Amino acid sequence: MRSIQEIETRGHSLRVCVDPEPEQEGRPTLWPSVGEYPIYDPFLYTTMTTDDERNKRFRAALSQLAPDKRILDIGTGQDLLWAREGLQAGARHALALEVIEDAFHKAAANLPSFDPQDRITLLLGQSTHLQFAPRADVCVAEIIGSLAGAEGAAAVLTDARNRHLEPGGLVVPHRAVTLAAAVRLADLLPEQPVAFAEASVPYLRSIFDWHGAPFDVRLRVENPSASALLSEGAPVEVLDFNGDLQTEQRTTTRIAITRPGHMDGVLTWLNLWCLPDEAPLDALHMKTNWATIYLPLFDNPVPVAAGDVLELTFAATLSDDGVHPDYHLSADLHTADGQQHHATLASPHHGGSFRAHPIYQALFPQAD
Numbered sequence: 066m067r068s069i070q071e072i073e074t075r076g077h078s079l080r081v082c083v084d085p086e087p088e089q090e091g092r093p094t095l096w097p098s099v100g101e102y103p104i105y106d107p108f109l110y111t112t113m114t115t116d117d118e119r120n121k122r123f124r125a126a127l128s129q130l131a132p133d134k135r136i137l138d139i140g141t142g143q144d145l146l147w148a149r150e151g152l153q154a155g156a157r158h159a160l161a162l163e164v165i166e167d168a169f170h171k172a173a174a175n176l177p178s179f180d181p182q183d184r185i186t187l188l189l190g191q192s193t194h195l196q197f198a199p200r201a202d203v204c205v206a207e208i209i210g211s212l213a214g215a216e217g218a219a220a221v222l223t224d225a226r227n228r229h230l231e232p233g234g235l236v237v238p239h240r241a242v243t244l245a246a247a248v249r250l251a252d253l254l255p256e257q258p259v260a261f262a263e264a265s266v267p268y269l270r271s272i273f274d275w276h277g278a279p280f281d282v283r284l285r286v287e288n289p290s291a292s293a294l295l296s297e298g299a300p301v302e303v304l305d306f307n308g309d310l311q312t313e314q315r316t317t318t319r320i321a322i323t324r325p326g327h328m329d330g331v332l333t334w335l336n337l338w339c340l341p342d343e344a345p346l347d348a349l350h351m352k353t354n355w356a357t358i359y360l361p362l363f364d365n366p367v368p369v370a371a372g373d374v375l376e377l378t379f380a381a382t383l384s385d386d387g388v389h390p391d392y393h394l395s396a397d398l399h400t401a402d403g404q405q406h407h408a409t410l411a412s413p414h415h416g417g418s419f420r421a422h423p424i425y426q427a428l429f430p431q432a433d
């Protein structure tokens with residue numbers, strides 16, 4: 066079942082297709098991707114502070130790297146989480162930065178109880194605009210997206226390595242990779258409508274209010290049906306935070322279809338390493354706050370069979386804010402009968418088209 070909700074955003078009246086079913090543990094749901102916008106609230110922060118798969122990896126890295134060091138926590142949030150954990154692990158001092166005013170004020174109010182010995186310095190602002198001394202030895206920044214680079218980690222951590230870290234200083238996390246596989250959206254959400262979860266509608270409105278107009282937001286699929294994948298996952302975005310970190314990148318990958326079905330887009334998900342030699346967090350197979358992102362390509366589902374090949378070019382370029390990437394996809398599907406199907410997708414961080422693809426036309430239906 067689905068219903069239509071009218072929302073108002075900055076003078077625009079919009080119709081949104083909503084799934085009114087309450088969210089249940091393990092049930093697939095569709096949300097806008099929220100992490101790359103300054104709309105964090107206590108609910109979103111709590112999904113992170115309670116994410117054990119994530120937190121144990123960051124903690125293990127800090128316990129190895131933080132003792133006796135000055136640490137820099139970029140994007141500390143309302144809970145000053147990694148600044149506090151860094152001190153707990155033996156750091157000498159933590160400098161914590163937060164760009165969202167409301168989260169900063171909540172953190173500032175909690176600071177005396179969190180840090181009675183005055184070893185955390187909290188600053189309001191975006192790390193790329195702030196100047197301070199001395200430099201840190203270790204930078205911890207959980208600004209990783211469901212599409213790994215979507216929250217601006219490449220530009221922010223390149224800047225942090227250049228201006229905020231001592232030469233030879235280290236970054237946590239160590240590496241993030243986005244994987245992509247061929248799928249059909251309807252198979253990710255079996256026996257339910259392609260519609261936004263009701264609880265996600267206020268976030269959708271916040272994203273559009275923040276930008277000033279609606280646009281085709283990235284689609285976050287929680288608990289996708291794993292049997293929907295038509296191929297293995299292939300790496301399409303690689304961020305080596307302690308290595309050759311690129312603020313813009315482009316890869317072309319040949320993805321082999323492994324079973325028959327229909328495809329209309331790709332599903333992407335995160336693999337994350339906080340330390341180089343650990344087993345990565347895998348956002349498709351583990352219970353974590355990171356979800357998968359569905360990126361639509363073909364207007365109509367295309368039949369595929371094992372042995373067909375999807376040639377996928379995946380590019381990240383910096384948006385006009387100089388931090389958050391716009392993503393650009395170009396796909397050629399080569400099927401066994403000799404046919405070739407071509408599709409492209411522009412998925413900007415903000416702005417761009419609205420209702421460009423049939424999936425967005427269905428999610429934002431016009432009257433009549």
Ligand SMILES: C[S@@+](CC[C@H](N)C(=O)[O-])C[C@H]1O[C@@H](n2cnc3c(N)ncnc32)[C@H](O)[C@@H]1O
Pocket residue numbers: 100103105110113114139140141142143146147162163164165168190191192193207208209216217221
């Ligand atoms: C994914 S949340 C993580 C919050 C907390 N550190 C945690 O791990 O639970 C990212 C936070 O980083 C902040 N942020 C993102 N980029 C930033 C930057 N360049 N400078 C300061 N804060 C930033 C966001 O506003 C948000 O509060």
